[in-house]
Amino acid sequence: MTPLASVKFDDDRRDYAPGDSLSGRLEVTTMPHADAVVVKAEFSVLWYTEGKGDQDIGVVHLERLWENRSQPAGEHHFSVRLPLLPLTYHGHLLKIHWLARLRLDLRPGQDVLVDEPFNVLAGD
DSSP, rough: OOEEEEEGGGGGOOOOOTOOOEEEEEEOHHHHOOOEEEEEEEEEEEEEEEEEOOEEEEEEEEEEEEEEEESSOOEEEEEOOOOOOOOOEOOOOOEEEEEEEEEEEEETTTTEEEEEEEEEOOOO
């Protein structure tokens, strides 16, 4: 069985200012008698562009959580200081998105990706 995974932000916030701390918890649960083995679990915070031209991506935080664990249930708290740029942007030709990503690499050859979007917005 495939593990169930989630990324939850503290206070269910979705909007952050540049330089804020993004914090929350990662949860991985498995069903009894699951035979999935997590080869690797990673947590990252990143931004990416979409629109005209080449796609850009910037990883601002990458953390290896564990490796080679059967029954990969657990909880992990995170806190990441966000950079000042880039800001979330939704224009006609270009969009800049932010997300927190939990990636589980499973044996045999499966991946579980959990992406939780959020915004980095300038204050008034």
